[in-house]
Amino acid sequence: MDVDTIATAHNGRLRTIDPLLPDVDRHLAAPDGADLLVEAGGSAAAGFASRTEVAADSRDALSRPLVEHTLSVHLAGPEPGAALEGLLTRWEAALSAETAPGDWDTAAVVARPSRDSAGCAELLRHGFSAVRVLAARPADRLVATGPRATPGVHIRPAEQGDLATAVELQLELRNYEAQFGVVTHRPDAGKVVEAELGDLLSRDNPALWIAELYGRPLGMLHVQMPHETGWVAPYTSASRVGYLSSLHIAEAARSSGVGTALAAHAHQLFDEASTDVVLLHHALANPRSTPFWCAQGYRPLWTYWYRRPAVH
Numbered sequence: 001m002d003v004d005t006i007a008t009a010h011n012g013r014l015r016t017i018d019p020l021l022p023d024v025d026r027h028l029a030a031p032d033g034a035d036l037l038v039e040a041g042g043s044a045a046a047g048f049a050s051r052t053e054v055a056a057d058s059r060d061a062l063s064r065p066l067v068e069h070t071l072s073v074h075l076a077g078p079e080p081g082a083a084l085e086g087l088l089t090r091w092e093a094a095l096s097a098e099t100a101p102g103d104w105d106t107a108a109v110v111a112r113p114s115r116d117s118a119g120c121a122e123l124l125r126h127g128f129s130a131v132r133v134l135a136a137r138p139a140d141r142l143v144a145t146g147p148r149a150t151p152g153v154h155i156r157p158a159e160q161g162d163l164a165t166a167v168e169l170q171l172e173l174r175n176y177e178a179q180f181g182v183v184t185h186r187p188d189a190g191k192v193v194e195a196e197l198g199d200l201l202s203r204d205n206p207a208l209w210i211a212e213l214y215g216r217p218l219g220m221l222h223v224q225m226p227h228e229t230g231w232v233a234p235y236t237s238a239s240r241v242g243y244l245s246s247l248h249i250a251e252a253a254r255s256s257g258v259g260t261a262l263a264a265h266a267h268q269l270f271d272e273a274s275t276d277v278v279l280l281h282h283a284l285a286n287p288r289s290t291p292f293w294c295a296q297g298y299r300p301l302w303t304y305w306y307r308r309p310a311v312h
């Protein structure tokens, strides 16, 4: 089977599995053909391997290992899992040749459409875990009843005077998220987060929002509107895409409806911007965010399988 035949079969299968997936893996596949091609049991897999590296003091380094090896996968035929198994074995040989074992700041990453469950067992067998998802919420999603609104919650745009509070909340969120293995501790995190939030606060249209409970700022929301989501929009077939970058509630104020109030505010902003779908990333093992986002109407679109370090 050649690369085009595999891609056609792959896309045909995905279209029946999940209408929110894009038509082709154009955002992930290398333009100049497959790096790896494997046939097994009448099935075939094409893999596009790439390597990215970011500087330790960059903004990107806050939420990923410094070096990521990624494999984009197209599967075709009746036994896609067997074809993926062969592909992972071939990729592993290439990774072992170019990567030092045991380096925590490296990861091997395979992004799979969440509802295309073929190959999950093979990924586990090769030491990968489902660590994070890109979740989607269509604009017309109805949400089940949540907590009663907490009296005293006031939501307002963050202002320059909120910078210190915003940095504190964001660093708290980072520390919490680092437990789940992708967000990574960096010595310069405070400075980098302060610069990033300072940029957001100097904008005309608010991207950062604060929830005050009885006058104290205890929650923070960061949203990206469709004109700034070009980096993530190709992961879905939807045309107007919003992105919910982060939502954090101070520990003392959790489980009392503040997060729900901020999420409802975000969805109102996205509705006003006529988005078709809102996307967000969350760690699957996060016991707070996974049930929370599910209750808010989000469901997995892409699942990110990680092996960290990339080579053991």
Ligand SMILES: CC(C)(COP(=O)(O)OP(=O)(O)OC[C@H]1O[C@@H](n2cnc3c(N)ncnc32)[C@H](O)[C@@H]1OP(=O)(O)O)[C@@H](O)C(=O)NCCC(=O)NCCS
Pocket (backbone or CB within 6 Å): 144, 145, 146, 147, 148, 173, 176, 246, 247, 248, 249, 250, 253, 254, 255, 256, 257, 258, 259, 260, 261, 281, 282, 283, 286, 288, 289, 292, 295
């Ligand atoms: C995830 C997070 C933002 C949620 O905010 P929150 O203010 O705690 O959430 P809410 O109180 O609005 O909603 C959850 C509560 O609603 C209530 N609730 C949920 N569904 C309900 C229902 N159907 N009926 C009645 N009550 C319900 C519960 O009391 C639940 O609290 P519990 O999970 O402790 O039982 C917050 O916990 C947090 O900041 N966590 C740490 C950081 C984090 O993980 N951020 C997300 C990163 S992607």
